[in-house]
Amino acid sequence: MNQPKPIQLIGSPPSPYTRKMLSILRYRHIPHRMIWGDPGTVLPSLGIAKPKVGLLPTFVMPDEAGELQAVCDSTPIIRRLESEYQGRSVIPNDPAMAFIDYLLEDFADEWGTKYMFHYRWQAEADADNAGTLLPLFQMVDMPADKLAQFKPFITERQVGRLHVVGSNEVTAPVIDASYRRLLTALETHLQQQPYLMGKRPGASDFALYGQLSQLVGFDPTPRAIAHAISPRAVAYSGLMEDQTGIEPADTDWSTAEDAPSSLKGILNEVGRVYAPALLANAQAMQAGEKTWETEIDGCRWAQQTFNYQGKCLQWINEEYQALSKSDRSRVDLLLEGTGCEAIIF
Numbered sequence: 001m002n003q004p005k006p007i008q009l010i011g012s013p014p015s016p017y018t019r020k021m022l023s024i025l026r027y028r029h030i031p032h033r034m035i036w037g038d039p040g041t042v043l044p045s046l047g048i049a050k051p052k053v054g055l056l057p058t059f060v061m062p063d064e065a066g067e068l069q070a071v072c073d074s075t076p077i078i079r080r081l082e083s084e085y086q087g088r089s090v091i092p093n094d095p096a097m098a099f100i101d102y103l104l105e106d107f108a109d110e111w112g113t114k115y116m117f118h119y120r121w122q123a124e125a126d127a128d129n130a131g132t133l134l135p136l137f138q139m140v141d142m143p144a145d146k147l148a149q150f151k152p153f154i155t156e157r158q159v160g161r162l163h164v165v166g167s168n169e170v171t172a173p174v175i176d177a178s179y180r181r182l183l184t185a186l187e188t189h190l191q192q193q194p195y196l197m198g199k200r201p202g203a204s205d206f207a208l209y210g211q212l213s214q215l216v217g218f219d220p221t222p223r224a225i226a227h228a229i230s231p232r233a234v235a236y237s238g239l240m241e242d243q244t245g246i247e248p249a250d251t252d253w254s255t256a257e258d259a260p261s262s263l264k265g266i267l268n269e270v271g272r273v274y275a276p277a278l279l280a281n282a283q284a285m286q287a288g289e290k291t292w293e294t295e296i297d298g299c300r301w302a303q304q305t306f307n308y309q310g311k312c313l314q315w316i317n318e319e320y321q322a323l324s325k326s327d328r329s330r331v332d333l334l335l336e337g338t339g340c341e342a343i344i345f
């Protein structure tokens with residue numbers, strides 16, 4: 001029998017995007033091999049060239065000519081897997097909900113990572129935890145003297161990158177308040193249904209899970225906050241790790257009309273913090289500015305401009321424009337009053 005070749009991916013347990021993608025491969029019953037390690041070391045040993053930007057996870061997938069190559073960026077990889085493997089889709093069948101799923105996936109990937117990186121490296125107890133564990137997740141039997149060298153190196157490098165996600169003394173309370181509000185919204189939503197997208201998980205569920213795998217499962221400060229605010233989000237992150245056993249049906253998806261109002265609670269957070277960040281970033285890109293500044297949640301937020309997040313805004317709008325007129329109106333109803341309307345052109 002002709003078995004499909006397992007997909008290889010290289011990543012690490014403390015990487016939210018690695019956990020997101022591993023969980024999707026499991027859920028979708030796609031044969032895979034998880035290689036724990038550093039793509040910079042593993043790829044040459046597989047005889048494969050490194051990608052331009054080496055991110056975790058790095059997938060090893062055939063190009064158009066069938067040659068294996070290194071591929072990064074979880075969002076397009078999810079869509080490629082949808083076209084190459086049938087069944088157990090992570091894209092909702094209602095086009096309006098597919099848009100909401102896309103928006104929430106983007107929010108979890110791009111804003112959720114601010115929670116993750118901020119809590120991981122800001123407070124000393126968290127940085128100490130991550131500084132020890134990150135090297136050990138690369139090599140569990142690392143000699144003690146090597147770990148003693150590695151730990152301060154990685155800790156200083158990552159603490160020095162906090163500003164990249166916009167985390168500093170001024171924005172710390174904004175990030176913290178946003179995380180707490182999201183947990184509160186999740187606690188309400190998960191009382192209605194087991195996933196963001198209904199009775200089966202969408203891409204946004206896996207993206208959210210990726211961040212929660214760290215916030216709940218790795219870093220002490222956000223773990224304590226999650227346990228205090230949303231026991232359901234804690235349980236959800238444990239369950240999302242492995243969804244191989246559920247048998248999803250077409251009718252398990254929420255539709256724009258029957259989605260519980262708690263979904264709006266989550267969209268409110270997107271509109272409150274992520275929408276202004278996307279808009280300020282896009283304006284800075286247009287003006288050719290390397291940094292931007294805006295007010296987020298009543299506070300001055302300054303950070304560097306990211307081309308990638310400019311593309312995120314463009315892709316969100318392309319998804320929206322691809323909808324029929326009536327589906328756009330159905331999306332508009334869901335977004336009404338959330339602040340997300342501002343990012344749709």
Ligand SMILES: N[C@@H](CCC(=O)N[C@@H](CS)C(=O)NCC(=O)O)C(=O)O
Pocket residue numbers: 014015016017018054055056057072073074075109
């Ligand atoms: N948009 C990418 C993001 C992947 C990403 O940013 N990965 C992080 C680790 S979780 C990374 O590799 N950062 C590079 C570094 O820390 O040097 C995706 O969805 O796959």
